[in-house]
Amino acid sequence: MQAIRVRCRLFARYAEVVGVDDVELEVPAPATVASAVAVLRRQLPQGHLLPEHPLVARNEAHALPGDTLRDGDELALLPPLAGG
Amino acid sequence: MSYVTREAIVLDALVARVAAPERGAITSFLGTVRAGPDDGPVVRIEYSAYEAMLEREFGRIVDDAGTRWPGVLVAAQHRLGDVPLGEASIAIAVAAPHRTPALDACRFVIEEAKRRLPVWKREILADGSAAWRDNTGGRVPAGRPEKGGA
Numbered sequence: 001m002q003a004i005r006v007r008c009r010l011f012a013r014y015a016e017v018v019g020v021d022d023v024e025l026e027v028p029a030p031a032t033v034a035s036a037v038a039v040l041r042r043q044l045p046q047g048h049l050l051p052e053h054p055l056v057a058r059n060e061a062h063a064l065p066g067d068t069l070r071d072g073d074e075l076a077l078l079p080p081l082a083g084g
Numbered sequence: 085m086s087y088v089t090r091e092a093i094v095l096d097a098l099v100a101r102v103a104a105p106e107r108g109a110i111t112s113f114l115g116t117v118r119a120g121p122d123d124g125p126v127v128r129i130e131y132s133a134y135e136a137m138l139e140r141e142f143g144r145i146v147d148d149a150g151t152r153w154p155g156v157l158v159a160a161q162h163r164l165g166d167v168p169l170g171e172a173s174i175a176i177a178v179a180a181p182h183r184t185p186a187l188d189a190c191r192f193v194i195e196e197a198k199r200r201l202p203v204w205k206r207e208i209l210a211d212g213s214a215a216w217r218d219n220t221g222g223r224v225p226a227g228r229p230e231k232g233g234a
Contacts, residue, residue: 057137081219083133084194
């Protein structure tokens with residue numbers, strides 16, 4: 001089965017919960033934001049503590065669960081936003 | 085020019101960047117760290133961010149404002165790191181030929197910033213406890229060691 005490599009970034013409370021903030025993931029192709037989040041939740045020791053449907057960004061722009069991921073993309077899991 | 089600073093925000097500097105003879109209205113917004121009555125006195129807030137995206141998203145918000153109100157000019161900064169009580173965490177200056185677009189665009193930029201910027205805040209209370217606070221009123225106790233984010 002083909003897989004793509006995705007860099008996954010975690011921030012603030014999510015990084016605190018899982019103890020890491022930067023992970024390289026292999027995700028079966030074709031991959032979506034949602035399928036990568038599912039892999040991350042399975043693979044990290046405390047991954048199940050992350051929400052199933054977090055706010056996400058792909059390549060530094062807000063994204064949706066169904067958005068396609070390509071090899072080399074950067075996926076970010078964003079805790080509830082608190083800017084301002 | 086970066087939308088991020090780790091120093092105290094100087095509003096006059098932002099105003100100077102947008103002021104021009106053809107723009108007769110300048111509005112500004114400062115968001116400051118408030119004491120917070122809910123869970124005890126807040127002494128400071130630690131702001132962290134997905135910094136590369138923060139720069140790009142703030143740029144997109146400013147571009148959106150320019151599309152909706154042609155002729156407005158926007159300068160803005162979000163402060164990261166420790167922000168003490170009473171000091172500004174975000175500042176926006178908007179200049180336009182007339183007051184209505186300047187006021188409307190300034191309101192738009194702060195509302196979109198709160199909705200879209202990948203920024204997080206960890207409130208530090210007077211008793212030393214910490215909590216993650218979000219813009220929907222959510223509050224989750226935080227661990228002592230700061231980890232993650234930029």
